[in-house]
Structure formats: C-alpha cells, structure tokens
Amino acid sequence: MPFPPLRFEKDVLKILDQRQLPLHEVWIECRDSRRVHWAIQHMAIRGAPAIGIAGGYGLWLGIRKFRGSRRAFFNKLRQEAAYLKGARPTGVNLRNVIDRIMACIHLLKQNDVEILKKRVLEAAQSLHKEDDLLCRRMGRHGARLFKTGDRVLTHCNAGGLATSGYGTALGVLYAAKSMGKKITVYAAETRPLLQGARLTAWELLQSDIPCTLVCDNAVASLMRAGKIDRVIVGADRIARNGDTANKIGTYSHAVLAKVHNIPFYVAAPRTTFDFTIRSGKGIPIEARDAKEVSEGFGPRITPHGVRIENPAFDVTPHSYISAFITEAGILRPPFQTSFKKLESSLQR
Amino acid sequence: MPFPPLRFEKDVLKILDQRQLPLHEVWIECRDSRRVHWAIQHMAIRGAPAIGIAGGYGLWLGIRKFRGSRRAFFNKLRQEAAYLKGARPTGVNLRNVIDRIMACIHLLKQNDVEILKKRVLEAAQSLHKEDDLLCRRMGRHGARLFKTGDRVLTHCNAGGLATSGYGTALGVLYAAKSMGKKITVYAAETRPLLQGARLTAWELLQSDIPCTLVCDNAVASLMRAGKIDRVIVGADRIARNGDTANKIGTYSHAVLAKVHNIPFYVAAPRTTFDFTIRSGKGIPIEARDAKEVSEGFGPRITPHGVRIENPAFDVTPHSYISAFITEAGILRPPFQTSFKKLESSLQR
Numbered sequence: 001m002p003f004p005p006l007r008f009e010k011d012v013l014k015i016l017d018q019r020q021l022p023l024h025e026v027w028i029e030c031r032d033s034r035r036v037h038w039a040i041q042h043m044a045i046r047g048a049p050a051i052g053i054a055g056g057y058g059l060w061l062g063i064r065k066f067r068g069s070r071r072a073f074f075n076k077l078r079q080e081a082a083y084l085k086g087a088r089p090t091g092v093n094l095r096n097v098i099d100r101i102m103a104c105i106h107l108l109k110q111n112d113v114e115i116l117k118k119r120v121l122e123a124a125q126s127l128h129k130e131d132d133l134l135c136r137r138m139g140r141h142g143a144r145l146f147k148t149g150d151r152v153l154t155h156c157n158a159g160g161l162a163t164s165g166y167g168t169a170l171g172v173l174y175a176a177k178s179m180g181k182k183i184t185v186y187a188a189e190t191r192p193l194l195q196g197a198r199l200t201a202w203e204l205l206q207s208d209i210p211c212t213l214v215c216d217n218a219v220a221s222l223m224r225a226g227k228i229d230r231v232i233v234g235a236d237r238i239a240r241n242g243d244t245a246n247k248i249g250t251y252s253h254a255v256l257a258k259v260h261n262i263p264f265y266v267a268a269p270r271t272t273f274d275f276t277i278r279s280g281k282g283i284p285i286e287a288r289d290a291k292e293v294s295e296g297f298g299p300r301i302t303p304h305g306v307r308i309e310n311p312a313f314d315v316t317p318h319s320y321i322s323a324f325i326t327e328a329g330i331l332r333p334p335f336q337t338s339f340k341k342l343e344s345s346l347q348r
Numbered sequence: 349m350p351f352p353p354l355r356f357e358k359d360v361l362k363i364l365d366q367r368q369l370p371l372h373e374v375w376i377e378c379r380d381s382r383r384v385h386w387a388i389q390h391m392a393i394r395g396a397p398a399i400g401i402a403g404g405y406g407l408w409l410g411i412r413k414f415r416g417s418r419r420a421f422f423n424k425l426r427q428e429a430a431y432l433k434g435a436r437p438t439g440v441n442l443r444n445v446i447d448r449i450m451a452c453i454h455l456l457k458q459n460d461v462e463i464l465k466k467r468v469l470e471a472a473q474s475l476h477k478e479d480d481l482l483c484r485r486m487g488r489h490g491a492r493l494f495k496t497g498d499r500v501l502t503h504c505n506a507g508g509l510a511t512s513g514y515g516t517a518l519g520v521l522y523a524a525k526s527m528g529k530k531i532t533v534y535a536a537e538t539r540p541l542l543q544g545a546r547l548t549a550w551e552l553l554q555s556d557i558p559c560t561l562v563c564d565n566a567v568a569s570l571m572r573a574g575k576i577d578r579v580i581v582g583a584d585r586i587a588r589n590g591d592t593a594n595k596i597g598t599y600s601h602a603v604l605a606k607v608h609n610i611p612f613y614v615a616a617p618r619t620t621f622d623f624t625i626r627s628g629k630g631i632p633i634e635a636r637d638a639k640e641v642s643e644g645f646g647p648r649i650t651p652h653g654v655r656i657e658n659p660a661f662d663v664t665p666h667s668y669i670s671a672f673i674t675e676a677g678i679l680r681p682p683f684q685t686s687f688k689k690l691e692s693s694l695q696r
Contacts, residue, residue, distance in 0.1 A: 255607050303370040307560045307561065310566075
C-alpha cells in the first residue's frame with residue numbers, strides 16, 4: 001500500500017491530514033468518535049473508501065469505553081452509527097461500512113458487551129483489509145483497459161490517499177505500471193480543494209508515473225487537441241442504474257469525453273454501489289462552505305458580499321460511462337445486466 | 349463608463365492594476381512604452397480591447413520624446429509598434445489598434461515629426477473613444493437577446509475592466525439592465541487567475557446585478573439542473589470562419605452549452621475580428637507561467653517538480669456559437685455571410 005491515509009496503532013486511529021499535503025505531513029490522532037467525525041467532516045481524510053474505513057474505526061472508538069447493559073450498548077452503538085454516518089452525506093461507503101458492522105454485531109448479540117466491543121474492532125479491521133484487497137483486484141481487472149502510450153485524464157484524487165492505500169482509479173494505473181505498461185497522466189487540479197494538484201500529483205510523482213497538472217477548464221481543449229486517450233475517475237456513490245456521484249467536475253469531463261469520443265471509466269469497489277436507489281436523483285449532493293472557493297489556500301480573492309455556490313459533487317448519468325472497473329471485473333452497459341456480477345461479490 | 353481600467357491624464361497613462369482587485373485599487377503610472385509593455389505582459393491590464401487601447405497610448409509614449417529626422421522617426425515608430433505588439437500574442441486588438449495608428453500616420457507622413465507625434469496621440473485617443481462607442485452599440489444590439497428572468501453564465505471578465513469601461517459581454521448585460529430587464533448571472537471563477545471571481549463578481553456587485561460565483565467545474569451540473577438559460581462571453585480573436593479564441597475554459601462551456609441546448613453568445617467589436625486568418629488553427633495560443641497554477645494567490649499548493657501546462661486561451665469552433673453580438677448587430681450562422689456586415693463597420 002503505497003499511500004495509506006490512516007493507521008490503526010495501539011487503540012489510536014492516526015489520520016494523515018490531507019488538507020496539509022503535499023507540503024506538510026501531519027498525523028491527527030483520534031481517540032474518540034468525535035475526532036473521527038471532525039476529521040471526516042473537515043476533510044482531513046477524504047475519498048469515499050477511506051472515509052468508510054475511518055468510520056468503522058470511529059464506531060469502535062465511540063463504544064470502546066462503554067460500560068453498561070447489552071441493551072444500553074446497542075442504543076449507544078446505534079447512536080454512534082447515526083452520528084458518524086452524518087459526517088458527510090454523498091459518499092455511500094461510510095454508510096455501507098457502518099451498516100455492515102452493525103449487521104454483523106446484531107448477529108452476535110448473544111455475547112457479552114466486552115466481546116461485542118472486540119467484534120466491532122475486528123469488523124472494522126477486516127473492512128480495512130478488504131478495501132486493500134478490492135482495490136488490488138480492481139487494479140488487475142482495470143489495467144487490461146490501458147496500454148503503453150495511453151495519455152489518461154483523472155480528476156480529484158482516487159488514489160491511495162482516498163482508500164486504504166492503493167487506490168481505485170490510480171490503483172488501476174499502478175497495476176498497469178506494474179505490468180510494464182507506460183502510461184502518462186493529466187491530473188485536473190480539481191477546484192476548489194485542489195485534490196488533483198495537491199494529492200494526485202504528489203502520488204504520481206512518487207510512483208514515477210509521468211504526470212502533467214492542468215486547470216480543470218483546460219481539459220476540453222486538451223481533448224480537442226487529441227492529447228487524451230482515456231478518462232478514469234473514482235466514485236462516491238453509484239446508483240442501481242449506473243448514475244455516478246463523484247467530485248464536482250466529473251460530469252463535465254464525462255460530457256466532454258463523449259463529445260470527443262474518449263472512453264470514460266469509473267473505478268469503484270462494490271462498497272461504493274448503492275442498490276437502494278434507482279438513479280442519481282436519489283443521491284444527496286453535499287453543499288460545502290463558500291470559503292473553500294473564496295479563500296481556499298491563501299488570502300480572500302473574492303469581493304465581499306458575493307454569493308457563492310459550492311456543490312462538492314455532481315452526478316454523471318450512466319449513459320456517459322463506458323465501463324465500471326470493479327473487483328468483480330469490467331462492467332459494461334447495459335449496467336442493469338452487468339451489475340448482477342456485483343451482487344454476490346461481498347459475500348465471499 | 350462604469351469601470352474604466354485606464355486613464356490618460358497629463359501625458360501619463362494610468363493603468364488600474366487588476367492583479368490586485370478586488371481587494372486593492374492601485375494605479376500604475378506609465379511614462380514610457382516599456383512600462384506599458386510590462387503592464388500588458390504581466391496582466392496588470394487585460395482583456396483584448398483594453399490591451400489594444402493601452403497599446404495605442406504605449407505607442408505614443410514610445411515616441412513622444414523622439415528627436416530626429418522623419419525617416420528615423422518612422423524607424424522608431426515601427427520598432428515601438430513591433431515591441432508593443434509582442435507583449436501578448438493571442439488577442440488581436442493590440443495588433444489591430446497599432447496597425448490602424450500606423451496606417452493613419454503613414455497617410456500623414458508629409459508632416460513634421462512633431463506634428464506626427466501629435467497625430468499618434470490623437471489616433472490613440474480616438475481609438476479609446478471608439479471602443480466605448482462600439483461597446484455601447486454592441487450592448488444595445490445584444491440586450492435584445494435577453495429577457496427578464498434569464499440566468500446567464502459568463503466566463504472570465506468581459507466587462508468594463510476588459511475594455512474602455514463599459515464591457516463587451518457584461519456591457520450587453522448592463523444594457524439589458526438599463527432597459528429594465530432583470531437578469532441574474534453565474535460567474536465562473538476562471539482558473540488560474542480568477543478573473544471571474546475577482547473582477548466579474550466585483551463589477552456585477554457594484555452594478556447591482558445579482559451574481560453567483562461558481563468554480564469552473566460546477567458549470568456542467570448547473571446546466572444539467574436547468575439553472576442556466578444563456579451563456580455570454582467576450583473574445584480575444586475571431587477568425588474569418590467564426591472560430592473564437594477566448595480565455596481557457598470557454599470551449600468547455602461552449603460544448604456543454606450545446607449538449608444542454610443552451611444558446612452560446614460571443615460579444616465582440618469589429619476590432620476583435622481577424623479576417624487575415626481562415627480558422628482558429630491560425631490563432632497563436634499563449635502558454636503562461638506554471639506559477640499561475642501552482643501558487644496563484646497564496647502559498648505553493650503543488651508538489652515540487654510537477655509538470656504543469658497552462659494555456660491561457662482555447663479556441664471555440666464556430667459551430668458551437670449561436671451568434672456574435674457586434675456593434676453592427678447580431679450575426680448568426682452562416683457566419684461567412686453575416687460577417688459581411690462587419691467589413692465596413694470601422695470606416696464610418
């Protein structure tokens with residue numbers, strides 16, 4: 001795992017503060033669920049899979065000191081689960097992870113509270129490991145879609161830092177590299193928080209994959225100039241029909257890719273799929289603080305009093321997506337059929 | 349003229365340093381052509397029409413202290429003209445203004461050097477006034493395309509600050525407002541130099557036109573959500589077939605507008621048209637310093653050693669443009685025919 005954004009050591013969850021990358025490497029120590037909630041909400045940790053993993057540990061940190069009856073324990077557990085799930089609304093992995101731990105603990109409810117607490121931690125650790133496995137498997141499948149010479153656009157950071165360490169979209173590129181395929185990357189900077197400029201550029205430089213950084217609004221002319229062969233992004237939530245929520249700007253790249261006849265891939269593990277919703281219309285889109293736009297990384301640059309809209313995500317309709325890269329293989333349209341491969345993938 | 353970015357007073361050209369707006373209002377005093385060249389190159393003044401006007405005064409500042417023969421004067425004039433025209437390559441107004449002054453002075457070449465110097469200044473002042481006239485006329489024509497309730501997207505700043513004070517794209521919106529039409533604007537922030545966030549938002553706030561600032565990459569989802577009725581932008585150079593160079597990101601908005609069935613207008617005076625080139629392929633695209641991307645308005649945000657591409661402009665093919673708004677009226681496709689209206693527009 002080249003870029004793990006979190007470590008669990010001696011009952012402490014250590015989270016790499018990604019807001020300070022690439023210039024400073026600062027680790028935040030979380031000893032309770034409140035700190036984990038804060039780190040997720042303030043995006044010290046980000047990326048739907050990584051948020052999910054942090055949430056799992058957060059749930060354990062929330063109940064580890066609990067003393068009381070089994071009934072009170074389950075009340076507390078439910079309360080912590082709801083609290084943590086509320087930290088960020090769009091990515092579904094956080095909810096999925098917590099729901100899976102809850103389901104597991106419910107099955108074990110005949111045990112003592114102390115045992116149950118231990119099981120919560122074991123489940124969180126297991127989901128942490130699972131993410132690495134899913135990413136590596138996804139990487140192997142996805143790498144087949146790429147060949148030496150490909151110039152690949154990516155948006156935001158769907159790398160090691162967004163997962164347990166290996167990455168979804170970037171994991172595919174790491175896998176391609178390990179197969180000897182020489183790929184070059186255009187990283188879109190990804191306003192307002194510049195995850196492309198700060199995180200993806202940083203990961204790729206260290207991975208020795210040639211990378212060129214561009215402003216988001218330069219992507220269209222790169223495509224028209226024939227400089228981009230493929231687009232690959234991660235996802236925060238994928239609906240049953242394939243509509244995909246991901247970092248704001250993804251939909252823009254998807255439309256432009258279609259107009260310029262460039263394949264557009266989404267790399268995501270089963271944990272990012274939400275089969276409870278029919279389409280992208282059911283995905284809540286988080287609106288974040290205007291300050292991210294007006295004074296993100298330096299002094300204020302906007303006039304006082306200006307209204308700002310800052311949606312953190314957009315939804316790309318399934319018709320713009322050439323294929324999903326998952327641990328169960330490459331899923332192509334019609335997704336209604338191909339998604340069936342995923343149904344059983346988490347029940348190994 | 350609500351937002352004049354330059355003033356000529358007592359033989360000094362005063363240029364508003366737009367790099368410092370909206371937080372600081374600093375005026376740069378230019379007493380020679382070198383200072384004007386610097387102000388254009390470093391984008392203290394920007395916007396193709398405003399650059400043109402500054403270039404005209406720059407030409408005069410370059411020869412005002414000249415002493416010598418008429419032949420030597422013309423040598424000096426040509427030298428200054430070439431020097432100033434080289435300050436920025438993409439916008440054509442700078443070249444157009446200087447060529448028009450040169451053509452005029454050539455016709456008057458029987459005069460003494462002192463008289464010729466005076467004529468250079470008169471011509472520069474005349475072109476300064478002309479720009480205001482063209483913008484206001486353009487505004488009146490263009491305003492017909494807008495109606496109360498329209499939500500209009502604009503990119504970069506094609507306002508007063510980009511011209512003699514009234515604006516091209518924003519001039520149209522000012523004219524619409526003065527006709528009582530209630531319009532609201534989405535301003536795309538326009539990375540890397542944030543002319544939308546800093547300049548357009550500032551102008552519109554002062555003009556009492558409701559304005560919402562968004563990141564460039566949020567435009568696509570706004571369009572999909574049905575929140576944008578029209579797009580209007582300025583231009584830096586328009587080829588004979590209608591292909592239009594404008595601030596990087598314009599092409600992206602144009603493609604997205606077409607996909608979402610939203611009219612896309614370009615507002616530009618005759619001085620922005622370059623009938624010497626057949627298509628956008630003939631327009632040189634300026635590549636600017638990577639630092640604009642890596643540390644534009646605060647500390648460095650990118651990892652050291654990352655490669656950055658920073659094209660300042662892109663070209664929107666004519667097929668994406670619904671109409672040009674010019675001082676000669678609204679020009680619709682086929683542009684080969686409608687552009688004929690422009691041929692004589694500067695020979696009143």
